[in-house]
Each structure stands twice: as C-alpha cells, then as structure tokens.
Amino acid sequence: MTRRMPKLNFEHWVVTFVIISFCGATFWISTTFDRMPPILKRGIQPADFPQLILILMLVLTVAMIWLDPIIVDKRLDSKTVGSLVLFGVFGGLTFIDLFLALGAVAALLAMFWGERRWHAVVGIGLMMPALIFLLFDQVFEIRFPRGVLTNLWYG
Amino acid sequence: MDAFINGFISLGDPQLLLVLLVSTLGGVVIGALPGLNATNGAALLLPFTLSMEAIPAIASLVAIYCSATFAGAITAILINTPGTPASATTCLDGYPLAQRGEAGRALGLAVVSSTIGGVLSVICLMIAAPLLARMAYQFTPPEYFALTLFGMSMLASIGEGSPLKNLISGTFGVFLALVGVDMLTSVERFTFGSHDLYDGIGFVPVMIGIFGISELIVQASSLDKRKERVSMKAVQLPTRDDYRQVWKTILRSSGIGVFIGILPAEGATVASMIGYNEAKRWSKTPEQFGKGAIEGIAGSEAANNAATGGAMVPTLALGIPGSATAAVILAGLMVHGIRPGPSMFTEQANFAYTIFWSMMLVNLLFLVVGLTGAKIFARITLIPTQVLWPCVFMVSIVGAYALDQSMFDVWIVLISGIIGFFMRRYGFSVVPLAIGLILGEMLEQRLGQSMVMLDEKWWLMFTRPLALLFFCLTIAALFGPVLWTKYLVRVFK
Numbered sequence: 001m002t003r004r005m006p007k008l009n010f011e012h013w014v015v016t017f018v019i020i021s022f023c024g025a026t027f028w029i030s031t032t033f034d035r036m037p038p039i040l041k042r043g044i045q046p047a048d049f050p051q052l053i054l055i056l057m058l059v060l061t062v063a064m065i066w067l068d069p070i071i072v073d074k075r076l077d078s079k080t081v082g083s084l085v086l087f088g089v090f091g092g093l094t095f096i097d098l099f100l101a102l103g104a105v106a107a108l109l110a111m112f113w114g115e116r117r118w119h120a121v122v123g124i125g126l127m128m129p130a131l132i133f134l135l136f137d138q139v140f141e142i143r144f145p146r147g148v149l150t151n152l153w154y155g
Numbered sequence: 156m157d158a159f160i161n162g163f164i165s166l167g168d169p170q171l172l173l174v175l176l177v178s179t180l181g182g183v184v185i186g187a188l189p190g191l192n193a194t195n196g197a198a199l200l201l202p203f204t205l206s207m208e209a210i211p212a213i214a215s216l217v218a219i220y221c222s223a224t225f226a227g228a229i230t231a232i233l234i235n236t237p238g239t240p241a242s243a244t245t246c247l248d249g250y251p252l253a254q255r256g257e258a259g260r261a262l263g264l265a266v267v268s269s270t271i272g273g274v275l276s277v278i279c280l281m282i283a284a285p286l287l288a289r290m291a292y293q294f295t296p297p298e299y300f301a302l303t304l305f306g307m308s309m310l311a312s313i314g315e316g317s318p319l320k321n322l323i324s325g326t327f328g329v330f331l332a333l334v335g336v337d338m339l340t341s342v343e344r345f346t347f348g349s350h351d352l353y354d355g356i357g358f359v360p361v362m363i364g365i366f367g368i369s370e371l372i373v374q375a376s377s378l379d380k381r382k383e384r385v386s387m388k389a390v391q392l393p394t395r396d397d398y399r400q401v402w403k404t405i406l407r408s409s410g411i412g413v414f415i416g417i418l419p420a421e422g423a424t425v426a427s428m429i430g431y432n433e434a435k436r437w438s439k440t441p442e443q444f445g446k447g448a449i450e451g452i453a454g455s456e457a458a459n460n461a462a463t464g465g466a467m468v469p470t471l472a473l474g475i476p477g478s479a480t481a482a483v484i485l486a487g488l489m490v491h492g493i494r495p496g497p498s499m500f501t502e503q504a505n506f507a508y509t510i511f512w513s514m515m516l517v518n519l520l521f522l523v524v525g526l527t528g529a530k531i532f533a534r535i536t537l538i539p540t541q542v543l544w545p546c547v548f549m550v551s552i553v554g555a556y557a558l559d560q561s562m563f564d565v566w567i568v569l570i571s572g573i574i575g576f577f578m579r580r581y582g583f584s585v586v587p588l589a590i591g592l593i594l595g596e597m598l599e600q601r602l603g604q605s606m607v608m609l610d611e612k613w614w615l616m617f618t619r620p621l622a623l624l625f626f627c628l629t630i631a632a633l634f635g636p637v638l639w640t641k642y643l644v645r646v647f648k
Contacts, residue, residue: 015581019323026330026345034342043606046342049599050333057326060319068319070581079375084576087569090552094562102552106545113378113541124545132553140206142557 012070016061023058027051082112097147103129158500159281162508165210166516174211175513178218179520185219186226187532188543190374192239193223193423194586195366197483199547201359201490202554209491210506214513216487220480221273221463221517222524224423228265228456229529230536232258238536241423241459244431248444248451255447259391264449265456266525267393268405272457273518275409276416276464280471281511283417287472288497296604297616301625303598306419306475308632310587317582318633324583328591329598331356338596339603351563358486358592360555360567365585366483367551368572371544373579378540390529393449401453404434412458416465422478423459423466430458432646464514471495471507474597479586482593489593 033047064070086105093101107125115121136142137153144150165171185196197219204212227239232249245265252261294302310325311318334345335355346352393401408430415426434454435444444451466477467484474495476482488495499507555568575585609615616622 011581029345033344034340036340036342040340042339043603043611044599046337046340046344049602050330050344053326053330053333053595057323057330060323060326064319064323068317068582072580076580077376079378080372083372083375084573087573091566091569094565098552098556098562098565102549106549109545109548110541113375113544115539115541120542124542128546128549132549136553136557140203140557143560144556145562 009070009072011072012065015070016065019061020058023054023061027054027058030054079113083109086112097149098145099129099133099149100147102132158504158508161505162510162512165505165509166512171211171214171509171513174207174215175218175516176520178215179222179517179524182219182222182517183226183229183521183524183528183532184535186223186238187229187535188238188538190370190540190544191223191547192227192241193220194479194483195370196223197480197487198359198362198366199551199554201362201483201487202557204487205490205558209488209493210509212491213484213487213493213506213510216484217463217467217510217514218517218520220484221460221514222521224459224463224480225266225269225273225456225521225525226532227459228269228452229262229532232261232265232452233533234536236536239423239459241427241462242455243424244427244455245452247431247455248446248448251445252447252449252452257447260393260397260449261447261452262529263391263526264393264397264401264452266390266522266529268401268408268453268456269460269525270518270522271405272409272412272459272461273463273521274515275406276413276461277511277515277518278464279413280464280467280514281508284468284472284507284511285500287468288500291473291497294497294621295619296601296608297619297622298625300598300601300605301616301622301629302473303475303594303601305625305629305632306469306473307591307594307598308629309419310590311633311635320581320583321587322633324578324585325587325591328588328593329595330591331361331588332358332592332595333599339600351561355596356567356592357558357564358589359490359558360564361571361592362483362486362589363551363555364568364571364573365575365578365588366479367547368568369575369579369585371548371551372572372576374540374544390526392526397449401450404437404450404453405457407433407437408454408457409461412461413465415458416462416477417468419469419475419477422480423462426462426465427455427459430461431455460518467510467514471499471510472497476590476593479589482586482589485593 030047030050035045086109090101090105093104103125106128107121110121110124133144146154182196185191186193197216200219201216204215224239224241227237227242228245228249230236230238231242231245232253235246235250237243237246249261249265307325310321332355334352336343336346336353411430411433412426415429416422431451431454434450435441438444438448438450440448462478466481469475469477470481470485474485476485485495493503493506551568552565555564556562558564578585605616606613617626
C-alpha cells in the first residue's frame with residue numbers, strides 16, 4: 001500500500017521553502033568559518049557542529065513534507081495582522097523614544113482590541129509606562145536610552 | 156546532612172520569606188490569568204530577579220512555577236478556561252461541579268490535591284536529585300553527550316506540537332545557541348560582524364519573546380471569547396467522605412506526576428493528562444468523569460503539581476530541563492552564574508537545599524493562599540484581555556531592555572515573539588526551541604570533549620555501556636511518541 005501525499009496548502013510550501021532556504025544559506029555561511037589547525041581545534045572544527053545541526057534540520061524538514069505537513073485551519077484575522085503592524089510601528093517609534101513607543105503602542109493595541117473606556121486607555125498609555133519607568137529607574141537603577149520623553153527626566 | 160539542615164535554617168531569612176510570599180501571590184495571579192502561565196510568567200519576571208542574590212532570585216522563580224501551576228485550576232473551575240495548559244483536564248470535572256453550585260468544594264479539592272502532590276514531589280526531589288547527581292559524577296564527556304542528546308530527543312514527545320515539528324523546533328534552538336564567538340576556538344559564527352552577537356543570542360530575551368510576545372499575538376485572535384464566571388461563596392475543605400474517595404487517586408497521581416516530571420522535557424501538562432486518565436481508569440464510577448467527578452479534579456491537580464518537583468530533579472542534578480518552566484529556571488541559574496549538575500550538590504549544596512525547602516514552603520503557602528484568597532483571585536480572571544496584554548507587552552519590553560540595558564535585546568524579543576507566533580501557527584511548539592537554545596552550547600562542548608577523549612573516533616562512544624544506554628533511550632524517545640499517540644487514541648476513543 002503506498003502512502004498518498006495529502007493535498008497541501010500554499011503556506012505549507014512557503015514554510016518549507018523558508019526553512020530549507022534558511023538551512024541552505026546558513027550552511028553556506030558556515031563553510032566560510034575559519035578552520036583551526038589540529039592542535040587547536042579541540043575535537044571538532046568550529047563549522048562541524050553547526051553543519052551537523054543544519055543537515056539534521058534539513059532532513060527533518062524534508063521528512064515533514066510527507067509525514068507531517070503543515071495544515072492551517074484559519075487565515076490570519078484582522079486583529080492579529082493589526083497587532084503585528086503595531087509591532088512595526090513600535091519599532092519605528094523607539095528611535096524617537098522608547099517610552100513614547102511603549103505608551104503609544106500599548107494604548108493603540110488596547111483600542112484596536114476593543115477597549116473604549118477612556119480612563120483605561122489613558123491608564124495603559126500614560127500611567128503604566130510612567131510607573132514602569134519610575135520602577136526601573138528608581139528601584140532597579142536602569143538607565144534608559146535617551147529620547148524625547150526620557151530627556152525630560154534625565155535633563 | 157549539614158546542607159539539608161542549613162537549607163531549612165535559611166528559610167528563617169525574612170527577606171527570603173518575603174520574596175517567597177510575594178512570588179507565591181504573584182504566581183497565583185499569573186496562573187489565574189488566562190493566557191499567562193508558569194512558563195511565560197517566569198520568563199517575563201526573570202529580568203526582575205537579576206538584581207537579586209542567587210537564592211532569592213531562583214526561589215522566586217520556583218515559587219512562581221509551583222503556585223502558577225496550582226492557580227490554573229481557579230480559572231479551569233470557575234470559567235472553564237484553563238489558566239495554564241496543565242489544568243486543562245481540571246476543566247473536565249471542575250467546571251461541571253462548579254455549575255452544580257459546588258465551586259467551593261471543587262476549588263478546595265484542587266488546593267488540597269495540589270498541595271499534597273507538590274509536597275510529595277519536593278520530598279522526592281530532596282531524595283532523588285542528590286542521588287542522581289552522585290550517579291552523574293561517574294559520567295565522562297561521552298556519557299554527558301549521550302545524556303544531553305537523550306534530553307533533546309525527549310522534545311519529540313512534548314505535549315504541544317507534533318514530534319517531527321518539535322524536533323525541527325529543537326534543532327533550530329540548538330542552532331541559535333551556536334551564534335556568537337566559539338568559546339573554544341574564538342572563531343566568530345553567524346555574527347555578521349555585529350558586536351551585539353559576539354556573546355551569542357541571550358536566552359532570556361528569546362524566552363520573553365517566544366513565551367510572552369507570541370502569546371500576546373495569539374490572544375489577539377481570541378478576543379471574542381466571552382468569560383462567564385460561576386459564582387462561589389467560599390472555598391471548602393474536602394470532607395472526610397471526599398478524602399476517603401480521592402486519597403488513592405491523589406497518591407497515584409502524585410507518583411505519576413513525579414515520574415513524568417523527572418523525564419527530561421516532559422512537564423505538568425502531560426502529567427495531568429495521564430493523572431486524569433489513570434484516575435478514570437481506576438475509578439469505581441468512571442461514568443461520572445466529565446460530569447463533576449471529584450476524583451477527576453484530584454487526579455489532574457495532584458499530578459500537575461507533583462510534576463513541578465519532578466521536573467526540578469534533572470534540571471538541578473544534570474542541567475537538563477524537566478519542563479518548559481524548568482528551562483526558564485535553568486536560564487535563571489545560568490544568568491546568576493550557577494551551573495547545575497553534580498557539582499551543585501557538593502560545591503553549592505546549601506544553595507540547592509535552600510531551593511528545595513523554598514519549594515516545600517511554597518507548596519504549603521499556596522494551601523493557605525488558595526483556601527483564603529481563591530475568591531479574590533477569581534476576580535482577577537475577569538481582567539479584560541485588551542487591558543492585560545498591552546501591560547504585559549510593556550513589562551516584556553522594559554524587562555528585556557533591563558537585562559543588559561541594550562536595545563538589541565528589545566529587538567530580539569520582538570523578532571523571537573513574531574517567529575514564535577508563526578511557529579505556533581504552523582504547529583511548531585516553541586518549548587523545544589527554548590530547551591534547544593539552553594542545551595545547544597552544552598551539546599557541542601560535550602561532543603568536542605568526547606572527540607578529544609576518544610581520539611576523534613566517535614564510534615567508540617557506542618562501546619561505553621552507559622552512553623549506549625542513553626543512545627538507546629534516545630531512539631526510544633524518538634519513536635515512542637508514535638506509540639504514545641496510538642495509546643491515547645485507544646484510551647480516549
């Protein structure tokens with residue numbers, strides 16, 4: 001009896017392609033590592049173990065294509081996609097100020113997820129970042145990166 | 156024996172007692188909040204422990220581990236949503252019992268079963284960990300390599316995700332552990348010239364990302380779920396009749412929990428599934444299971460809490476995490492410069508026993524907290540997701556930054572969070588990634604040492620009986636999940 005391959009979706013092939021490409025690219029990079037003379041190599045060359053792991057990952061991924069295909073039962077919903085976009089916004093805003101980014105994105109996230117009570121949004125966007133900042137600055141003595149808002153505190 | 160007594164005496168330190176009390180309360184809150192569990196809770200709070208001494212830091216992490224594992228039962232019983240994956244089976248009988256107006260009785264049973272399971276597991280931990288460590292003293296690099304490989308192979312059978320995908324996730328974790336300057340040869344690997352990558356990818360930011368941020372994104376798709384809490388007057392201690400009905404189940408499940416916990420990479424979730432299943436199998440009234448059987452609650456809760464002590468056995472004695480949360484605790488140990496293993500019980504015996512006694516105290520503390528405060532903690536379950544998770548996001552980011560005061564760690568959190576989300580979406584569990592990341596460096600080191608010791612004749616590893624035994628166990632662990640799945644299908648049919 002032959003095993004029939006299940007009908008696979010687009011995402012299955014994308015994920016498989018990404019993993020195989022990752023293994024291929026990193027394997028190629030590992031071939032550029034310096035090789036040590038026998039007296040210094042301590043058992044294995046620096047590239048040996050990463051290459052062994054990458055080959056194993058590749059073999060497992062190829063086996064996955066037939067034995068354990070990726071099945072996604074639902075598409076990404078708008079809330080998830082929006083949350084991922086907000087992470088991008090956060091990344092951008094950190095260049096202006098870390099706490100500005102935190103407060104803005106946390107408040108936007110709460111509103112995007114359906115929070116309509118203004119006091120809750122203000123609490124998340126203003127009070128929480130301020131409390132966290134004070135806790136880490138005063139108790140844990142953490143110095144945060146300078147930015148538009150943190151400069152007001154640091155002077 | 157001195158360390159055993161000294162560990163107990165250390166509990167008299169008021170600072171340690173305060174840390175344990177606060178962490179226990181924090182752990183109960185974390186466990187009671189749907190979406191947050193012992194693993195992501197410990198990962199999120201790990202940066203906060205960095206400014207502490209090693210003993211209170213690790214004691215607080217184990218307190219969170221024990222108390223959050225118990226507190227998952229609160230939401231399981233009151234809102235039919237397991238606070239932690241380990242309490243999923245508690246829902247099956249806890250919620251129906253609560254719907255019948257016996258929520259207090261269900262919670263009382265959960266608290267008592269969890270405490271007994273937890274206390275028994277700590278006793279086993281105190282006995283088994285030093286014995287295992289003494290045995291491991293005989294290990295040479297090939298045995299250690301084979302043992303670590305066995306630990307890695309157990310990733311295949313972790314509850315969430317399929318065996319093949321778990322292994323891919325684990326190997327990816329090992330790969331990430333290899334990024335940075337090779338300690339033995341000083342060769343840069345996958346650093347791309349970035350100074351931030353010279354020391355490798357820190358496992359704390361990765362854990363915050365894969366456990367905390369990825370869960371946040373997962374929560375985005377479950378915002379529409381309505382939470383309806385069953386009303387409860389007060390938590391009731393089990394009656395004599397209840398004890399008579401469940402004592403065998405509690406003892407059996409505690410044994411199961413400890414055993415499953417000791418197996419590398421297996422944790423409370425698998426333990427509670429087996430504990431529940433065995434409770435049903437041995438019950439005189441199996442038809443009552445799923446309709447509010449108290450043996451179901453006891454079987455599940457005793458097993459999942461017993462697994463916490465069990466999971467700490469390989470973690471402390473061998474440096475191989477017994478569960479996902481134990482992996483976070485292992486990361487905490489490493490961050491504090493403590494390398495678990497056989498030497499811990501000779502060179503840092505006081506530390507080890509203080510942690511054991513702390514776990515014992517936490518198990519007794521949450522008996523008090525559970526019985527007196529469950530009603531208050533039940534209210535926490537109704538904190539809206541849209542308020543809770545933006546706050547978790549802020550704590551995750553600032554906590555990650557605080558590790559090294561580096562924005563690079565913030566990027567690691569975000570990237571690993573997004574990767575973790577997509578991994579979970581496509582059926583790859585993130586737990587093997589965390590364990591692979593922790594064990595990766597150790598695995599390479601021990602392979603290198605073995606090659607030096609065996610004069611580069613790797614096949615000689617198979618001529619060493621103990622190493623051969625671990626290699627055989629590795630093969631069994633790789634193929635065992637297939638047989639396990641068949642067993643589960645047969646049982647749950």
